[in-house]
Amino acid sequence: MTSQHSNAAQREQLAILTTFRRVPPLAVGHVRELRVRWALEEAGRPYQVRLIGSEDQQSPAYRQLQPFGQIPVYEENGLTLFESGAILLQIAERSTALMPTDEAGRASTKAWMFAALNTIEPHVLNLDDLDFFSAGEEWAAQRRPALEARVSKRLAELDNWLKDREYLAGQFTAADILMTTVLRALQHTDLVAQHPALHAYHRRCSARPAFAKALADHMALYDPSGQ
Amino acid sequence: MTSQHSNAAQREQLAILTTFRRVPPLAVGHVRELRVRWALEEAGRPYQVRLIGSEDQQSPAYRQLQPFGQIPVYEENGLTLFESGAILLQIAERSTALMPTDEAGRASTKAWMFAALNTIEPHVLNLDDLDFFSAGEEWAAQRRPALEARVSKRLAELDNWLKDREYLAGQFTAADILMTTVLRALQHTDLVAQHPALHAYHRRCSARPAFAKALADHMALYDPSGQ
Numbered sequence: 001m002t003s004q005h006s007n008a009a010q011r012e013q014l015a016i017l018t019t020f021r022r023v024p025p026l027a028v029g030h031v032r033e034l035r036v037r038w039a040l041e042e043a044g045r046p047y048q049v050r051l052i053g054s055e056d057q058q059s060p061a062y063r064q065l066q067p068f069g070q071i072p073v074y075e076e077n078g079l080t081l082f083e084s085g086a087i088l089l090q091i092a093e094r095s096t097a098l099m100p101t102d103e104a105g106r107a108s109t110k111a112w113m114f115a116a117l118n119t120i121e122p123h124v125l126n127l128d129d130l131d132f133f134s135a136g137e138e139w140a141a142q143r144r145p146a147l148e149a150r151v152s153k154r155l156a157e158l159d160n161w162l163k164d165r166e167y168l169a170g171q172f173t174a175a176d177i178l179m180t181t182v183l184r185a186l187q188h189t190d191l192v193a194q195h196p197a198l199h200a201y202h203r204r205c206s207a208r209p210a211f212a213k214a215l216a217d218h219m220a221l222y223d224p225s226g227q
Numbered sequence: 228m229t230s231q232h233s234n235a236a237q238r239e240q241l242a243i244l245t246t247f248r249r250v251p252p253l254a255v256g257h258v259r260e261l262r263v264r265w266a267l268e269e270a271g272r273p274y275q276v277r278l279i280g281s282e283d284q285q286s287p288a289y290r291q292l293q294p295f296g297q298i299p300v301y302e303e304n305g306l307t308l309f310e311s312g313a314i315l316l317q318i319a320e321r322s323t324a325l326m327p328t329d330e331a332g333r334a335s336t337k338a339w340m341f342a343a344l345n346t347i348e349p350h351v352l353n354l355d356d357l358d359f360f361s362a363g364e365e366w367a368a369q370r371r372p373a374l375e376a377r378v379s380k381r382l383a384e385l386d387n388w389l390k391d392r393e394y395l396a397g398q399f400t401a402a403d404i405l406m407t408t409v410l411r412a413l414q415h416t417d418l419v420a421q422h423p424a425l426h427a428y429h430r431r432c433s434a435r436p437a438f439a440k441a442l443a444d445h446m447a448l449y450d451p452s453g454q
Contacts, residue, residue, distance in 0.1 A: 063384075063387070063388075067342075067384055067385070067387070067388040068342070068346055068381065068384050069384070070346070078331075079330060079331055079334045080334070081334050081335075081337070081338050082338050082342070083337075083338045083339075083341035083342050083345060083346065084341075084345075085341035085345055086334070086337040086338040086340070086341045086342075089337055089341075090334060090337070103306060104305075104306055107306045107307070107308050107313070107317060108308075110308070110310075110313040110316055110317070111308050111309050111310045111313040112310075113313070114310035114311075114312035114313045114316075114344065115294075115295070115309070115310050115313075117341065117344065117345045118310060118311075118312055118344045118345060118348070119295055119297070119310065121345070121349075122348075122349035122352070122353075125349070126349075126353065137369070138366070138369060139365070139366030139367075139369040139370045140366075142364070142365060142366040143366045143370065154295065157290075157294055157295050157296070158294070160290070160294070161290075161294040
């Protein structure tokens with residue numbers, strides 16, 4: 001095998017992250033591709049980025065990869081996945097940096113991955129949705145207290161869990177990546193800061209060099225002027 | 228080892244599903260423990276049920292098993308898991324009845340498990356929440372069209388995916404259990420019936436004997452009078 005062939009083979013093994021070429025200003029810093037970048041940085045896994053536009057998003061070919069036209073899509077070694085949770089699971093199952101090796105630790109990591117996406121994120125996104133897209137509407141003023149109360153209840157429960165733990169599943173895992181990026185969507189509120197253990201946890205996760213690198217790459221794509 | 232010991236060892240290996248002793252009438256037929264029962268029936272895995280009350284739900288000991296005080300909790304071979312998605316993943320990873328053996332099929336199953344819980348369920352539950360708990364409120368009339376439109380958009384995309392497929396990931400998997408139980412929460416509407424492929428899919432999954440058995444056991448617990 002010539003070195004050219006070997007390079008080509010190596011290039012084929014590179015993971016590919018598909019994401020949007022452009023996103024609305026409000027979404028910058030919050031697009032779900034950020035989670036995947038962070039996981040790949042923690043795992044020390046190089047990757048390339050494939051950019052799509054809205055015309056690709058609607059195409060039947062893209063819908064075969066991502067039935068809802070969303071991003072990210074992730075490809076490695078001939079496997080294609082959608083859903084950021086499934087992508088992080090795929091990466092984490094192959095990296096001790098993102099999932100412990102013992103069965104109990106792996107089970108706990110998976111439970112917390114689903115908890116971040118199914119028990120916490122829906123409430124967070126409902127509040128975000130109201131604050132960013134419906135703040136001026138009549139119904140929003142009536143509805144907001146109930147939506148905020150639901151978020152606060154979950155955050156208090158999370159805070160309680162984190163009182164004597166550094167990370168959700170003991171050591172740092174893919175679940176912390178999901179939870180941290182979910183909590184980032186509350187940056188326009190002081191809800192996280194109201195809970196000392198949760199607040200410290202959020203800062204601890206956000207201070208990781210792999211997150212800084214992922215966020216810088218994310219911002220370089222979507223907001224080059226803000227660098 | 229005597230046969231008595233052997234029976235005891237066997238009993239210790241039985242999976243344990245923890246669920247509520249009682250639930251509100253509106254929740255009967257929809258509690259997330261139903262998903263776990265269905266998965267265990269498909270996998271041919273016997274289990275025992277442990278019932279808890281609201282006093283257990285608040286206890287620090289239960290919060291160590293389930294940080295949000297929810298059900299189901301699942302135990303097998305010394306492992307304890309919460310989050311219905313993580314529990315189904317745990318069961319499915321050990322049963323070819325719930326997950327294919329090839330890597331691509333396994334990746335697709337996991338992607339669709341997360342899609343059911345993170346892309347479809349939040350929108351479905353927002354509509355449910357409004358219809359069952361806030362229908363009389365002033366804001367609800369203003370908000371409902373937008374929430375229904377979000378559900379309809381996702382259902383149309385699902386319908387499109389299912390036009391030439393029997394099941395989400397090719398063969399029947401744990402993802403179909405999650406999706407079917409998510410769609411059940413729209414039973415008070417005709418939204419699923421508006422999409423022929425999705426409607427046929429929903430009926431196909433709901434007609435499985437393992438679902439009938441799981442539902443019967445669920446109903447026997449929560450609504451013995453309705454049997």
